[in-house]
Amino acid sequence: MEMPVITVEKVNKSFGSNHVLKNFSMQVMQGENLVVLGKSGSGKSVLIKCIIKLIEADSGKIILLDEPIMEREEEELDQLRSKVGFLFQSNALYDSMTVRENLEFPLRRHWSKQEREAGSEQAVMEALEDVGLAHTVDLMPSELSGGMRKRVALARSLILKPKVILYDEPTTGLDPATSREISNLMVEVQEKYHSTSVIISHDMNCIRITSNRVIMLIDGTCYAEDLYENLIKSKDPKIREFFE
Amino acid sequence: MKIGFLNIKDNTFLTEIGEIWRFTMRFFREINKPKQEYEEFVHQCFWIGYKTLTLVGITAFIMGLVLTIQSRPTLVEFGAESLLPAMVSVSLIREIAPVITALICAGKIGSGIGAELGSMRVTEQIDAMEVSGTNPFKYLVVTRVMAATLMVPVLSSMANAIALYGGYLGVNIRGQVSWHLYWFQVFDALSFGDIIPAIIKTFFFGFAIGIIGCFKGYYSKKGTEGVGRSATTAVIVASLLVFIIDLIAVQITDLLGLT
Numbered sequence A: 001m002e003m004p005v006i007t008v009e010k011v012n013k014s015f016g017s018n019h020v021l022k023n024f025s026m027q028v029m030q031g032e033n034l035v036v037l038g039k040s041g042s043g044k045s046v047l048i049k050c051i052i053k054l055i056e057a058d059s060g061k062i063i064l065l066d067e068p069i070m071e072r073e074e075e076e077l078d079q080l081r082s083k084v085g086f087l088f089q090s091n092a093l094y095d096s097m098t099v100r101e102n103l104e105f106p107l108r109r110h111w112s113k114q115e116r117e118a119g120s121e122q123a124v125m126e127a128l129e130d131v132g133l134a135h136t137v138d139l140m141p142s143e144l145s146g147g148m149r150k151r152v153a154l155a156r157s158l159i160l161k162p163k164v165i166l167y168d169e170p171t172t173g174l175d176p177a178t179s180r181e182i183s184n185l186m187v188e189v190q191e192k193y194h195s196t197s198v199i200i201s202h203d204m205n206c207i208r209i210t211s212n213r214v215i216m217l218i219d220g221t222c223y224a225e226d227l228y229e230n231l232i233k234s235k236d237p238k239i240r241e242f243f244e
Numbered sequence B: 001m002k003i004g005f006l007n008i009k010d011n012t013f014l015t016e017i018g019e020i021w022r023f024t025m026r027f028f029r030e031i032n033k034p035k036q037e038y039e040e041f042v043h044q045c046f047w048i049g050y051k052t053l054t055l056v057g058i059t060a061f062i063m064g065l066v067l068t069i070q071s072r073p074t075l076v077e078f079g080a081e082s083l084l085p086a087m088v089s090v091s092l093i094r095e096i097a098p099v100i101t102a103l104i105c106a107g108k109i110g111s112g113i114g115a116e117l118g119s120m121r122v123t124e125q126i127d128a129m130e131v132s133g134t135n136p137f138k139y140l141v142v143t144r145v146m147a148a149t150l151m152v153p154v155l156s157s158m159a160n161a162i163a164l165y166g167g168y169l170g171v172n173i174r175g176q177v178s179w180h181l182y183w184f185q186v187f188d189a190l191s192f193g194d195i196i197p198a199i200i201k202t203f204f205f206g207f208a209i210g211i212i213g214c215f216k217g218y219y220s221k222k223g224t225e226g227v228g229r230s231a232t233t234a235v236i237v238a239s240l241l242v243f244i245i246d247l248i249a250v251q252i253t254d255l256l257g258l259t
């Protein structure tokens, strides 16, 4: 049996009186693409930010790549974070830097100077070609369209060839064709590097193509957990809402 | 906690002072950690200088000129017109040039840093840095605070020179003082006790401007409104701090007998 790469156990998180995650538990296995589905504001973004400790959970246990991250200090997380890619819902491109500098940014910390001089140009171009945007390398993020920014952000999160990738709505704002391309790319990445992903998405095409398993986050807990094929056949009205 | 009519816990003013203090302490902790961001530091120094150079230059020139023109009648009344260069240079170097420079920097640099870091916070760019293994505090805050601490004294020294030149022109509008005589009188009037404390306090001005700008931006509230508010409050608090530091500095120089 495969090992779990991410274990989330009885995690609680609230903002003031707003209890976002209530005793939430889940496991993601090595090489798996797990989709998290839930209404807007249900706490999906909060969940994946807790996994990488951008937001600190109030209680519970989170283990990422065998590290209990809630007990780790900021500095100790750096090494771990180099193995994790994170695609922000808002893209979070550095708007004072060109596309090239945006992609080089993760390398500056994790590659030595020699490595960067030898390989960063190639790594950047490769990552951009993967998302079909090699021609934008010298543009500023403000000169790109919304969908192009999403793809550049995706390229940036993949550039270190991470073992774990957390995608926050990777295909929102893309046309169906590009969306399908991106979904296929995500599957390719998974097969090529045997990476593990958590994908937050509302896009049924993306979910159908990428998911190995789907978790439904409702009212702060894991409401249902099954294969996509089984969930679309479900009679439960709360689940049906999402697939109609 | 309640002391008299003061409710300490809900007092946003005191809470804020506490938070700024914590932020400053964090700055001193992080500055010693490995992996210094030299490149970004140089970049920030360049930007701070570049953005304020003209403004500081023009203002300093006008201040020197105007101060001289306005001081003349009073001195003439006492028959002390020849003291004009000496008087003008002391007030410019000790007080006017450093404080005006600092205020301009508070407006320009403080708001610039506040807005920049604020929008980076709001659009999750700071989070993205953290995820990519770069310590955003070190990369963004430490470099900017250091750059401001270094550049405000540089700009202020430049302002001193330009203001004194403005004073020279001001003296010569009505009177006749040669270039050599003017500078001789200026340096005769100035002692190290005037110059050194004035330069030292500009380092503190720069530090305060950098810290406040970064603090306001780094903890910006979500939304565009939050960014705007970060920028404005950064200017207000930084300007206020400039005056407070100035007040403290004058007390210290006074105590040390340097006045």
Ligand SMILES: Nc1ncnc2c1ncn2[C@@H]1O[C@H](COP(=O)(O)OP(=O)(O)OP(=O)(O)O)[C@@H](O)[C@H]1O
Residues within 6 Å of the ligand: A015, A018, A020, A038, A039, A040, A041, A042, A043, A044, A045, A046, A047, A089
């Ligand atoms: N930094 C924060 N401070 C206070 N409340 C927050 C913060 N971040 C998120 N929340 C709250 O947590 C809840 C969940 O937010 P989250 O961003 O995780 O939603 P989501 O499931 O990702 O929704 P969407 O699909 O719209 O992105 C919301 O009610 C939000 O108000």
Ligand SMILES: [Mg+2]
Residues within 6 Å of the ligand: A044, A045, A046, A089, A168
């Ligand atoms: Mg979200």
